Amino acid sequence: MGVRTWLWLWVLLVLGAVCGLAESSCQLLETLTSQSVYKEGDVIIGGLFPVHLQPPEPSLDFTQRAALLQCQNFYLRGYRWLQTMIFAVEEINRNPQLLPNLTLGYALADTCLADKTTISAALGLVTGKDPVVNPSSSRCGRTPKVPVIVGDARSSTSIMIADTLGVFNIPMVSYFATCACLGDRQKYPTFFRTVPSDAFQARAMARMLRLFGWTWVGVVMGDDDYSKSGIQLLLEELQNSQVCVAFSEVIPKVNLEKSIPRIVAMLRQSTAKVIITFAIATDMHVLLSEVLRQNITNKQWIATESWITASFISSPENLASMSGTIGFALRKGNLQGLRSFLTRFQPKDLPSDPFLQEFWEVIFGCSWKNDPSPSLSAMPHCTGYESLDNIENIYTDVSQLRATYSVYKAVYAIAHAIHNMLSCQPGDGPFENGGCPDVTNLQPWQILHYLHTVNFTTPVGEATHFDENGEPPAAYDIINWQVGAHGTLEFVRVGQFDSVDGSHSEFDIDVKRVVWGGGQKEVPMSVCSMPCPPGTRKAVQKGKPICCFDCLPCAEGEISNTTGSTECQKCPDRFWSNAARTTCIPKEVEFLSFQEIMGIILAALSVSGVVLTTSVLATFFFHRDTPLVRANNAELSFLLLLSLSLCFLCALAFIGRPTPWSCMLRHTLFGISFVLCISCVLSRTVVVLVAFRASVPGSNIMRYFGPVQQRLAISLCTSVQVLICVLWLVLSPPIPAEVQGRSARIILECDVGSGAGFACVLGYIGLLAAICFLLAFLARKLPDNFNEAKFITFSMLIFCAVWITFIPAYVSSPGKYTVAVEIFAILASSYGLLLCIFAPKCYIILLRPDKNTKKKMMAK
Numbered sequence: 131m132g133v134r135t136w137l138w139l140w141v142l143l144v145l146g147a148v149c150g151l152a153e154s155s156c157q158l159l160e161t162l163t164s165q166s167v168y169k170e171g172d173v174i175i176g177g178l179f180p181v182h183l184q185p186p187e188p189s190l191d192f193t194q195r196a197a198l199l200q201c202q203n204f205y206l207r208g209y210r211w212l213q214t215m216i217f218a219v220e221e222i223n224r225n226p227q228l229l230p231n232l233t234l235g236y237a238l239a240d241t242c243l244a245d246k247t248t249i250s251a252a253l254g255l256v257t258g259k260d261p262v263v264n265p266s267s268s269r270c271g272r273t274p275k276v277p278v279i280v281g282d283a284r285s286s287t288s289i290m291i292a293d294t295l296g297v298f299n300i301p302m303v304s305y306f307a308t309c310a311c312l313g314d315r316q317k318y319p320t321f322f323r324t325v326p327s328d329a330f331q332a333r334a335m336a337r338m339l340r341l342f343g344w345t346w347v348g349v350v351m352g353d354d355d356y357s358k359s360g361i362q363l364l365l366e367e368l369q370n371s372q373v374c375v376a377f378s379e380v381i382p383k384v385n386l387e388k389s390i391p392r393i394v395a396m397l398r399q400s401t402a403k404v405i406i407t408f409a410i411a412t413d414m415h416v417l418l419s420e421v422l423r424q425n426i427t428n429k430q431w432i433a434t435e436s437w438i439t440a441s442f443i444s445s446p447e448n449l450a451s452m453s454g455t456i457g458f459a460l461r462k463g464n465l466q467g468l469r470s471f472l473t474r475f476q477p478k479d480l481p482s483d484p485f486l487q488e489f490w491e492v493i494f495g496c497s498w499k500n501d502p503s504p505s506l507s508a509m510p511h512c513t514g515y516e517s518l519d520n521i522e523n524i525y526t527d528v529s530q531l532r533a534t535y536s537v538y539k540a541v542y543a544i545a546h547a548i549h550n551m552l553s554c555q556p557g558d559g560p561f562e563n564g565g566c567p568d569v570t571n572l573q574p575w576q577i578l579h580y581l582h583t584v585n586f587t588t589p590v591g592e593a594t595h596f597d598e599n600g601e602p603p604a605a606y607d608i609i610n611w612q613v614g615a616h617g618t619l620e621f622v623r624v625g626q627f628d629s630v631d632g633s634h635s636e637f638d639i640d641v642k643r644v645v646w647g648g649g650q651k652e653v654p655m656s657v658c659s660m661p662c663p664p665g666t667r668k669a670v671q672k673g674k675p676i677c678c679f680d681c682l683p684c685a686e687g688e689i690s691n692t693t694g695s696t697e698c699q700k701c702p703d704r705f706w707s708n709a710a711r712t713t714c715i716p717k718e719v720e721f722l723s724f725q726e727i728m729g730i731i732l733a734a735l736s737v738s739g740v741v742l743t744t745s746v747l748a749t750f751f752f753h754r755d756t757p758l759v760r761a762n763n764a765e766l767s768f769l770l771l772l773s774l775s776l777c778f779l780c781a782l783a784f785i786g787r788p789t790p791w792s793c794m795l796r797h798t799l800f801g802i803s804f805v806l807c808i809s810c811v812l813s814r815t816v817v818v819l820v821a822f823r824a825s826v827p828g829s830n831i832m833r834y835f836g837p838v839q840q841r842l843a844i845s846l847c848t849s850v851q852v853l854i855c856v857l858w859l860v861l862s863p864p865i866p867a868e869v870q871g872r873s874a875r876i877i878l879e880c881d882v883g884s885g886a887g888f889a890c891v892l893g894y895i896g897l898l899a900a901i902c903f904l905l906a907f908l909a910r911k912l913p914d915n916f917n918e919a920k921f922i923t924f925s926m927l928i929f930c931a932v933w934i935t936f937i938p939a940y941v942s943s944p945g946k947y948t949v950a951v952e953i954f955a956i957l958a959s960s961y962g963l964l965l966c967i968f969a970p971k972c973y974i975i976l977l978r979p980d981k982n983t984k985k986k987m988m989a990k
Contacts, residue, residue, distance in 0.1 A: 165201070165484045166254070167212065169219075171235020173572055175544055176255035177215045178241050178248060178281030178291075180208040181485055183412055185244035201242035204492045206525040207440070208283070209485060210472065211305070211537045212238050215280060217471045218541035221589075229549050232569065237276050240485070241287065243412065248287040249294065255279060256300060277574040278302070278581075280540045283533075284410065285309030285356035292318040299575035303543055305536040308435065309359045313599040320574075322581055322596055324539040326604035326629070328360040328408075331434060331458050334606060334627040335406065336367035337637045338432070338456075345371075345677045346658040347432075348402040349378040350393065350417065352409035360408035360434065372694075374658065374677035376402035381413045390420045397426055403647070403656035404430045411437035418443060422451045430647035430654050433457025438609050439532055441524045444619050453613055454647035458627065461605040463535030463590045469528045493523065530621055535590070542588055543596075547580035548572070604629035612645045661694040665711035668696050684711040686874070706874040717870065721878040722785050722946040722953075729785050732953045739778035739960055746968045747771040753975050758982045763817060765837060769844070770810035770967070776803035777960040781953045788866040793880035797864050798855040800956065801891035805851035807963065808898040808929075809844040815905045815922050816843075851894055858887030869945075877945045896933065902926050921967050928962030 165181070182201035219234045239251035258275030279295070279302040282288045288307035295302065296318060304312075304323040312318050313327050339347065351357035361378075377400055379393045394417075397405065407414060414437045427450055437443050438457035528534075554566035560579060561567070567576040585595040594602060608625035625639030646654050662668050662681035667690055669680045684690055684698035689707045701707055701714035708715050722729050747768065754764050780803050783796035817840065862884035869877040882888040903926035936955040943951045974981050 166237060166239040166251070167216070167483055167485070168237050169216075169235045171219075171223075171233045172569075173232065173548060174235040174237050174276050175215075175219065175541065176252075176276035176279035176281075177212065177236060177238040178251055178255075178279060178283070178287075179212040179215075179238060180205055180243040180283050181212060181240040182208075182242045185242040185247045201240060201247065204485075204488050205243070206489075206492065206523060207442070207533075208243075209489060210525050211283070211534060212485075213472055214465070214468065214534050214537045215541055217465070217468055218538045221467075222541070222545045229545060229552065232548070232552065234545065234548075241282060243284070245287055245290065248282055248284075249290055252279065252282075252291045252295065256295065256298070276300075277572050278544055278577050280305060280537065280544070282307060284354070285312065285359070286354045288312060288321070289318075289355055292321045296320045299573075299578055301574060301578040301581055303540040303581070305540045306436075306533050307356070309356045310363055311355065311359050313601055315599050318600075320578055322543070322600040324536045324543060324594070324602050325435070325460055325533075326606065327601055328356070328434075329363050330604035330627070330629050331606065332360060332363035332367050333629075334458055334637060335364055335432065336371070336373075337627075338608075338639070339368065339373050339404075340371055341637075341639070342653050343661070344404045344656045345373050346376050346402045346656050347373060347404045347406050348376050348397065348400050350381065350397075350405060350407045350409065351378070352381050352413040353383050354410065356410065356436070357408040357413075361406075364406070364408070372677060374675040376400050376658070381409055381417055386416060390417060393417060394420045394424050394426065397421065397429060398424065401658065403428065403654045404432060406432045407437075408434055409436065411440040411443060415440075415443050418448060418452065422448055425451070427451050427648050430656065431455040431457075433609075435460050435532070435606070439530045439621055441527060441530075444611060444621070446618065449613060449617075449619055453611055453619070453649055454645050455611040456624070456644065456646075457609055458606040459530075459609045459621075460532035460536060461592075461607060463531050463538065463588070463592065465528065465531055465535065465538060465590065468531070468534075469526060472526055472528070489525075493525070539588055539592075539594055539602075542586065543581065543584055543594065544577070546586040547577055547584045550580050550584065551576065608639055610644050613649075662690075663693060664691050664695070666690060666695070667698050668694070689714055703870065704876060717874055717876045719878060720875040720945050721787050722949045723787070724785055728946075728950055732950065732957070733782060733785055735957050736778050736781040736953075739781075739957060739964070740775050743771050743775045743778060743964055746964065746972060747775075749972055749975060750968075753982075756975065756982050758971060758974055763814065763840075766810055766814050766817070766840060767968075770807060770814070770963075773803055773807035773810055774960055774964050777807055777956060779803075781956045781960075784949050784953045784956075788878050788880045790865060793864040793866055794859055796880065797882065797888065797891065798859065801855055801895065802848065802851050804895050804956075804959075805898060806844070806848050807960075808895060808902055809847035811922055811925065811963065811967070812847070812898055812902040812905070813840045813844055815902055818922075819905055819908065847898065851891065854887065854890045854894060858884055858891070862887065864888075875945060879945075879949065892933075896930075899926060899929055899933070903930055921970060925963045925966035928966065929959045932959045932962065 181204065183203040183205045185201055215236060215238060219236050222228055223233055237255050239255055241248040241251050255276040256279075277300065279291070279300065281302060281304060282291060283304075283306040285307040286309075288302070288304050289309070289312065291302060292312065299320060301320045301322060304321070304325070306325055307323055308325050308328045308331065310327045310329040310332075312321050312323065313329070339345075349361060351361050357380075365375075377396050379396055380389075381393070382389050409417075414433075431452060431454075433455055435458055438455070438459045444452070531538075548569075551567045551572070552569060554560075556566050557564040559566035561576075567573065581600075582596065585593075587593050596602060604627075606627040607623050608627065610622045610624045612620050612622045614620040622643065622645075624643045625637075627638075628636045641653065644653075646652070648654075658675065658678040659671075659680070662679070666681040666683050669682045670676055671678045671680060684707065687707055688698035688700050689711050690698045691712050698711070704717055705714040706717045707713070722732075724730065724733060750759050750764065750767055750771070753759050759767070776799065780796065780799040783792055783799055786792065864880045864883045867879055867881035869879060903923065906920075906922035906926055932955050936951065939951045940948060940955075
């Protein structure tokens with residue numbers, strides 16, 4: 131069975147003992163509260179405060195009733211909270227505008243910061259101390275002694291009290307229980323609080339982590355509902371962020387001597403620089419004492435409201451390890467007159483305060499006069515006795531009234547609820563038949579109703595109300611621990627977090643004023659992996675948290691222009707990534723131009739070919755009456771040279787930015803000029819072959835291959851190519867096109883339009899070239915000194931070799947090199963024809979004129 135189950139059984143036994151069903155009056159078997167402060171009034175408000183931090187050791191002797199033991203370890207901060215409630219009650223009683231003709235009283239009990247003593251104190255408040263519970267009734271149905279409670283300070287005990295007293299509709303207003311679970315109205319319908327829920331603190335903490343880029347954090351939490359709920363809320367807030375938990379450690383309730391060194395060792399070893407804490411102040415005090423002893427100073431602590439302003443933690447000896455701590459504190463209030471109230475009394479002034487003797491012993495180290503039953507009116511025996519006015523300690527420090535101010539607001543909330551009850555007019559009341567509550571016999575459920583609707587302004591000037599879940603408006607100060615001018619620790623307010631409503635919140639922090647952990651001025655980095663620079667993306671390391679990653683460069687055509695990108699963005703059309711992969715730049719437009727070296731070289735070769743061809747043409751023209759020129763059919767030679775000039779010139783049409791006219795011109799001029807050229811060579815080959823055959827006696831075959839027939843044959847062959855080109859241009863002509871693909875360039879080229887048309891043009895040229903090569907090869911051994919067939923064979927061999935190798939080179943060449951390959955094939959085949967056919971003849975015409983005679987021509 132769990133602890134909570136045992137507590138419930140114990141509560142039921144106590145209530146059964148208190149509320150017996152016997153006809154006689156109910157009798158209390160024992161008093162549940164050992165130490166409490168009481169003052170009579172028309173309405174008694176209960177209060178639960180941790181005046182001590184350590185409950186008494188349980189007795190193991192079960193043979194007799196255990197003696198009532200005292201709690202240990204006096205807690206000055208908790209005692210100040212108790213005195214603040216007294217201060218608020220007395221201030222309200224002095225106010226003629228608030229609760230006129232009605233006096234508030236109080237019953238304040240010590241919880242000893244333990245579950246059993248807290249629930250005992252709460253039950254003691256509602257049952258009272260009188261041994262006879264209800265002498266006038268046969269049943270235990272009287273109104274509780276305390277109809278409303280201020281407390282408790284802890285979330286876990288507040289849950290138990292709300293579970294227990296909620297059955298009887300007894301409301302409680304907590305001043306320090308922040309667990310978000312207590313906002314569940316279905317489970318805790320009687321619970322209110324004057325501190326914000328941890329849900330808002332978790333939201334603010336998540337905002338801070340994201341703001342400073344802390345993605346690799348350690349977590350330290352207590353072993354209680356407050357800590358577990360807070361961490362769960364924080365993790366939910368960080369669910370869709372890139373924040374990862376490097377380690378998570380729990381400060382246990384037992385075996386601290388073994389657990390604390392292990393936690394400290396983890397703090398030292400972890401690479402996480404930022405440590406998030408969700409733990410109550412006493413747990414953090416134990417941990418930080420060991421952190422100080424181990425001299426761990428390189429961590430940035432993130433504190434919650436439970437300990438960020440706790441003076442016993444922020445002591446001077448902790449400065450080395452804890453300077454730079456930043457966290458969220460409850461909104462501070464300035465309570466006029468509180469310090470003078472806290473320091474007003476002497477022991478004789480508060481005879482009913484059971485904590486006073488121990489308080490003076492803690493403050494001054496005093497021991498009371500040797501008296502077996504000392505009178506509280508006696509003075510303590512102190513060496514160098516001083517008054518409280520000259521003492522500065524946790525109790526008298528009113529510079530950071532946060533939880534203290536929350537106690538003050540809780541009392542005022544109850545007072546205003548009772549005030550609204552007094553203002554009720556019969557017939558207009560909220561209860562049955564417009565009834566109003568009976569102030570002389572207030573019921574808890576009546577106070578509960580009015581607490582829901584309370585809306586007031588405290589004397590400090592803060593508007594306060596409760597929402598439908600019993601929550602106040604959330605407001606935090608962001609506190610930074612800094613070393614002051616005198617070497618003391620100061621709580622410096624560097625920002626704030628305000629929640630206007632459940633969905634809208636404002637987070638503001640002045641980073642320039644913050645001093646970070648270890649006294650640094652720069653925001654510390656706490657990451658598992660350094661942020662990926664622009665131009666790279668994150669790649670999560672296998673088997674590790676999402677915060678641990680490698681940085682991979684973006685692929686070509688993709689960029690990342692921010693630090694820590696999770697993916698690269700693809701550049702839009704006509705843009706490409708720069709070398710650093712950080713921005714998209716316009717793609718380079720690529721085409722073979724006259725301004726680049728390759729274009730200049732090819733243009734020069736083309737022009738050179740035209741010049742050379744023209745020179746050969748001029749040579750043949752000036753020597754047209756010589757036997758060699760006449761024997762080689764001067765008309766065909768001139769036509770061949772003219773077509774070769776066109777072949778050289780068509781190469782120029784392939785250079786430059788493609789346009790609709792240049793695309794149509796380059797392909798049609800290329801196809802027609804080469805067909806004209808090959809037709810002339812084919813005609814020469816046929817004439818040479820037939821001429822040799824015609825030298826056989828009786829042969830009259832040359833009459834079919836005269837000049838007219840040669841012209842008709844050339845015209846016919848060329849006309850076929852012209853017809854193909856016309857059909858190509860009409861049906862699907864070549865047009866300029868852009869080829870982008872996955873590259874940094876936009877390639878401007880001429881799309882052939884119809885692939886069939888382009889194939890027909892090339893195929894027809896290849897067909898004529900193959901026929902010409904075959905005929906020249908057959909006539910290669912004619913017994914002629916200047917065998918024309920041999921020259922034609924060599925020229926056609928070069929022509930075919932060039933165009934056979936052109937096809938794979940054309941297909942595989944990228945971009946402008948495709949055009950360059952095509953131009954090279956045109957120039958190479960044109961130069962091959964020009965040199966193979968006309969170079970030997972020019973050699974004889976220009977250098978060996980002695981062989982350019984009829985005798986030499988007719989030798990055989």
